[in-house]
Amino acid sequence: MKRGIFITFEGIDGCGKSTQAKMLANFLMEHRIDVIITREPGGTPVAEQIRKILLDRSHTEIFPRTELFLYLASRAQHTYEIIAPALENNKWVISDRFFDSSVAYQGYARGLGMKQVLDMSLMATGGIAPDLTFFLDISTAEASLRMKNQGKILDRLESEREEFMSKVRDGYLKIAQENSDRFIKIDGSNSPEIVWEKVKNIFTQKYPEFIEK
Numbered sequence: 623m624k625r626g627i628f629i630t631f632e633g634i635d636g637c638g639k640s641t642q643a644k645m646l647a648n649f650l651m652e653h654r655i656d657v658i659i660t661r662e663p664g665g666t667p668v669a670e671q672i673r674k675i676l677l678d679r680s681h682t683e684i685f686p687r688t689e690l691f692l693y694l695a696s697r698a699q700h701t702y703e704i705i706a707p708a709l710e711n712n713k714w715v716i717s718d719r720f721f722d723s724s725v726a727y728q729g730y731a732r733g734l735g736m737k738q739v740l741d742m743s744l745m746a747t748g749g750i751a752p753d754l755t756f757f758l759d760i761s762t763a764e765a766s767l768r769m770k771n772q773g774k775i776l777d778r779l780e781s782e783r784e785e786f787m788s789k790v791r792d793g794y795l796k797i798a799q800e801n802s803d804r805f806i807k808i809d810g811s812n813s814p815e816i817v818w819e820k821v822k823n824i825f826t827q828k829y830p831e832f833i834e835k
């Protein structure tokens with residue numbers, strides 16, 4: 623059955639994926655593609671409540687498996703309420719993070735197992751998976767610098783050590799090795815405009831039929 627196309631953005635905290643997700647959404651709208659933009663954890667009222675639990679810095683006692691199940695719960699709700707109906711209605715969906723975040727953060731960096739977390743995520747989404755994923759790769763040093771420059775108040779996860787982010791990055795690099803068709807690594811260390819040129823080029827090569835010349 624024909625359905626819309628599902629695109630996700632991934633990367634360590636501070637990699638700039640939210641900006642690129644918005645730029646792609648604007649580009650698609652300019653080409654008269656009906657698109658919605660959403661994010662994880664969150665995306666629906668129930669999922670946003672779960673997000674609050676996850677990102678509350680006072681919740682230092684959240685156990686890695688509890689954390690995983692909360693992300694999965696948020697994702698299940700988000701997928702059934704927002705993503706699946708949109709795709710069925712032939713809309714495109716852009717999500718700022720999706721299950722690769724769980725595979726990299728919980729599966730790899732927290733050591734719960736990449737394959738197992740992927741299988742659990744697919745159960746949560748009823749088999750729905752992205753068609754294309756942009757992984758914006760930056761070093762942990764660059765990420766910390768950006769967050770400091772933005773004067774960002776660190777949430778529970780962001781205040782964790784750079785070491786953890788370095789593991790997350792390794793997790794993403796492993797996903798990239800194993801999913802080279804869908805999961806595209808892009809150097810995210812340049813300005814948003816330069817990164818956007820790369821995102822746009824890859825997108826246009828993959829879906830030329832949707833873009834008027």
Ligand code: TYD
Nearest residue numbers: 634635636662663693719723724727779780
């Ligand atoms: P996000 O709001 O995207 O933060 P940022 O804009 O700083 O990237 O994500 C919040 C945090 O949740 C981020 O540290 C990554 C983490 N996360 C997981 O650990 N697993 C997941 O499955 C998801 C979706 C996010």
